Amino acid sequence: MSQLLLDVNGLTMRFGGLVAVNGVNLKVKNRQIVSVIGPNGAGKTTVFNCLSGFYIPTEGSVMLKNKQIAGLKDYQISRKGLVRTFQHVRLFQKMTVIENMLVAQHRHLNTNLISGLFKTPNYRRLEQEAMDHAVHWLKEVDLLEFANREAGNLSYGQQRRLEIARCMVTQPELLMLDEPAAGLNPNETKQLDELIIKLRDEHEISILLIEHDMSLVMGISDHIYVIAQGTPLANGTADEIKNNPDVIKAYLGEE
Amino acid sequence: MTTNKFYNAIFAAGITLILACLMIGVKLDTSGTQLAVKGATTAQWTWIGGGIAIVFLSQLFTNQIDALFRMIPKPSISTMLPEEKKMATLKPWLIAGAIVIMVIWPFMVSRGSVDLATLTLIYIMLGLGLNIVVGLAGLLDLGFVAFYAVGAYTYALLSQYFGLSFWVCLPISAGMAALFGFVLGFPVLRLRGDYLAIVTLGFGEIIRILLNNWTEVTGGPSGISGIAKPTLFGLEFTRKAKGGEDAMTFHEYFNLDYSSSYKVIFLYLIAILLVCFVIYVINRLMRMPIGRAWEALREDEIACRSLGLNRTAIKLSAFTLGASTAGFAGAFFSARQGFISPESFIFIESAIILAIVVLGGMGSQYGIILAAIVMTILPELAREFSEYRMLLFGLLMVLMMRWRPDGLIPTKRPHLELKQQ
Ligand SMILES: Nc1ncnc2c1ncn2[C@@H]1O[C@H](COP(=O)(O)OP(=O)(O)OP(=O)(O)O)[C@@H](O)[C@H]1O
Ligand SMILES: [Mg+2]
Numbered sequence: 001m002s003q004l005l006l007d008v009n010g011l012t013m014r015f016g017g018l019v020a021v022n023g024v025n026l027k028v029k030n031r032q033i034v035s036v037i038g039p040n041g042a043g044k045t046t047v048f049n050c051l052s053g054f055y056i057p058t059e060g061s062v063m064l065k066n067k068q069i070a071g072l073k074d075y076q077i078s079r080k081g082l083v084r085t086f087q088h089v090r091l092f093q094k095m096t097v098i099e100n101m102l103v104a105q106h107r108h109l110n111t112n113l114i115s116g117l118f119k120t121p122n123y124r125r126l127e128q129e130a131m132d133h134a135v136h137w138l139k140e141v142d143l144l145e146f147a148n149r150e151a152g153n154l155s156y157g158q159q160r161r162l163e164i165a166r167c168m169v170t171q172p173e174l175l176m177l178d179e180p181a182a183g184l185n186p187n188e189t190k191q192l193d194e195l196i197i198k199l200r201d202e203h204e205i206s207i208l209l210i211e212h213d214m215s216l217v218m219g220i221s222d223h224i225y226v227i228a229q230g231t232p233l234a235n236g237t238a239d240e241i242k243n244n245p246d247v248i249k250a251y252l253g254e255e
Numbered sequence: 256m257t258t259n260k261f262y263n264a265i266f267a268a269g270i271t272l273i274l275a276c277l278m279i280g281v282k283l284d285t286s287g288t289q290l291a292v293k294g295a296t297t298a299q300w301t302w303i304g305g306g307i308a309i310v311f312l313s314q315l316f317t318n319q320i321d322a323l324f325r326m327i328p329k330p331s332i333s334t335m336l337p338e339e340k341k342m343a344t345l346k347p348w349l350i351a352g353a354i355v356i357m358v359i360w361p362f363m364v365s366r367g368s369v370d371l372a373t374l375t376l377i378y379i380m381l382g383l384g385l386n387i388v389v390g391l392a393g394l395l396d397l398g399f400v401a402f403y404a405v406g407a408y409t410y411a412l413l414s415q416y417f418g419l420s421f422w423v424c425l426p427i428s429a430g431m432a433a434l435f436g437f438v439l440g441f442p443v444l445r446l447r448g449d450y451l452a453i454v455t456l457g458f459g460e461i462i463r464i465l466l467n468n469w470t471e472v473t474g475g476p477s478g479i480s481g482i483a484k485p486t487l488f489g490l491e492f493t494r495k496a497k498g499g500e501d502a503m504t505f506h507e508y509f510n511l512d513y514s515s516s517y518k519v520i521f522l523y524l525i526a527i528l529l530v531c532f533v534i535y536v537i538n539r540l541m542r543m544p545i546g547r548a549w550e551a552l553r554e555d556e557i558a559c560r561s562l563g564l565n566r567t568a569i570k571l572s573a574f575t576l577g578a579s580t581a582g583f584a585g586a587f588f589s590a591r592q593g594f595i596s597p598e599s600f601i602f603i604e605s606a607i608i609l610a611i612v613v614l615g616g617m618g619s620q621y622g623i624i625l626a627a628i629v630m631t632i633l634p635e636l637a638r639e640f641s642e643y644r645m646l647l648f649g650l651l652m653v654l655m656m657r658w659r660p661d662g663l664i665p666t667k668r669p670h671l672e673l674k675q676q
Contacts, residue, residue, distance in 0.1 A: 090555050
């Protein structure tokens with residue numbers, strides 16, 4: 001059996017009187033694609049914010065590789081190998097594509113001021129490694145030819161891919177994608193589908209996915225969690241979810 | 256729309272009237288032992304009336320005035336310069352040429368001009384330092400002068416109490432200012448924009464008040480005088496050597512007649528050296544990981560956090576490095592001046608340095624150099640108007656913001672390029 005990578009139990013997030021997330025449980029194993037679905041405002045993004053440390057959960061435990069991470073600072077969590085993208089793309093718009101990739105590798109570089117001023121061999125070597133690593137990932141997402149463009153000038157689909165590549169250079173073990181297919185055309189969605197599967201199969205990472213595009217979710221997920229109004233509604237494989245009467249009701253009731 | 260404009264104009268004119276009446280219209284005067292309220296003269300009232308009319312009309316016709324500003328051409332540096340590839344080969348020569356000219360120039364002009372140039376160089380250093388904090392890292396610091404003061408007093412005190420030389424104290428001053436920056440920055444850098452501005456403003460005042468009141472050490476309002484001037488490998492620039500038996504003066508050593516302009520030129524050359532050093536370091540910093548992180552943090556703080564960047568540490572590095580540059584400039588300032596007092600480090604200084612950064616174009620080094628030159632030389636040229644200095648200063652800022660909101664030379668950050676492989 002593959003190992004448990006992320007284990008979330010009883011995650012609850014309250015904003016004043018509003019309970020945005022209420023007792024959510026999630027399990028992600030190594031090399032798995034797990035999806036979280038639910039109607040608008042269900043609290044999916046809030047779950048991500050809790051896991052990635054942007055919010056400190058009101059209750060519940062978040063275990064990454066059997067270590068508690070709830071309560072750690074956002075940057076500490078991302079250094080432990082849990083990295084996310086955003087529902088609305090967040091790139092460094094005025095920096096070039098390659099610079100975006102290098103900023104993401106900041107902590108792997110030699111940031112000592114003296115070494116930088118004198119360009120010591122160690123500084124050069126790490127800078128070159130980061131560059132190579134960035135080039136590798138730009139190739140993977142098909143953006144190498146745009147390396148010297150300003151990120152803000154890329155098309156929307158390219159920006160989405162760059163955001164994923166930028167996460168990947170940080171060498172995560174769990175990648176969390178918040179609606180990566182939103183705003184993509186069918187062709188780009190298909191590319192994304194392939195990219196996510198490749199990340200799991202070739203790069204051996206796990207992916208936690210929030211998505212509204214049901215055909216994408218049903219096609220690639222190993223396991224699916226459904227939440228509605230912050231509360232867990234169901235979980236299971238794609239087929240189990242498709243035929244779950246509660247889920248159908250929640251979605252039909254909304255539409 | 257137009258009625259709206261009209262009311263707006265009336266309102267602005269009204270405010271002007273009230274302010275003018277309070278500030279110019281009535282004056283408290285002593286007549287004998289009593290205070291008496293005196294009205295303004297007719298001439299002053301005419302001026303006030305004219306001012307109100309100008310405010311009224313300029314508010315009424317903002318659109319037309321804006322259109323006028325748009326018609327003024329904006330020379331763009333990038334179109335005036337030869338293309339990039341040629342520039343790359345030309346650049347080292349241009350820089351070398353500029354340095355040679357700057358070194359030769361003082362020998363041909365008057366002492367006063369050299370002295371003014373030295374002052375300008377100090378402001379360039381301060382502008383470049385604040386630029387790290389405001390322009391590159393996007394942190395609004397209104398108390399930058401505090402670090403300048405720390406640097407200046409560090410040298411003055413070390414030289415007075417321990418007799419340490421300028422060259423030893425220079426790094427100590429920078430380090431001391433950096434330490435202050437670090438200690439202040441640590442708790443306050445969590446604050447957002449406006450709050451940070453207010454805290455730094457307060458800090459600037461605290462330092463000044465401290466210097467004013469800690470009389471036993473800093474001499475209080477009367478300051479510290481007789482601060483030793485820098486030496487050239489131990490050679491002094493005074494008429495007679497002061498420092499002990501085997502101390503020598505510059506003119507004795509080189510068998511020259513004594514002239515006080517040697518000292519002025521020597522100080523100027525040191526300033527050039529320091530400015531070159533600061534420019535070099537900042538240029539390197541912008542291309543280093545830390546420089547990229549500053550820029551990234553300014554662009555999108557949330558994305559930075561999600562990628563494992565510790566924002567407090569990154570902001571703190573900008574704050575500390577900026578402060579150390581100010582400390583550097585401060586040490587040189589007290590050495591040049593020979594006398595410092597808390598009066599040299601008032602809020603207006605912070606405002607001027609900030610104006611240099613904004614005027615130059617946030618983040619742009621050439622822009623800041625140009626703005627520092629403008630800001631120090633203009634007041635000298637317009638000596639007769641010195642009473643109206645702040646007024647002109649405000650007018651300049653308003654006009655600049657209308658004409659070129661991005662500053663004299665807008666930023667063109669050095670982008671890192673991937674060589675095609
Ligand atoms: N910082 C906050 N303060 C107060 N309420 C919040 C906050 N963040 C989220 N919420 C509330 O929590 C609820 C869940 O929001 P969330 O963004 O997690 O939904 P979502 O499932 O991601 O929806 P969508 O599919 O539209 O992205 C919403 O009612 C939202 O208003
Ligand atoms: Mg959402």
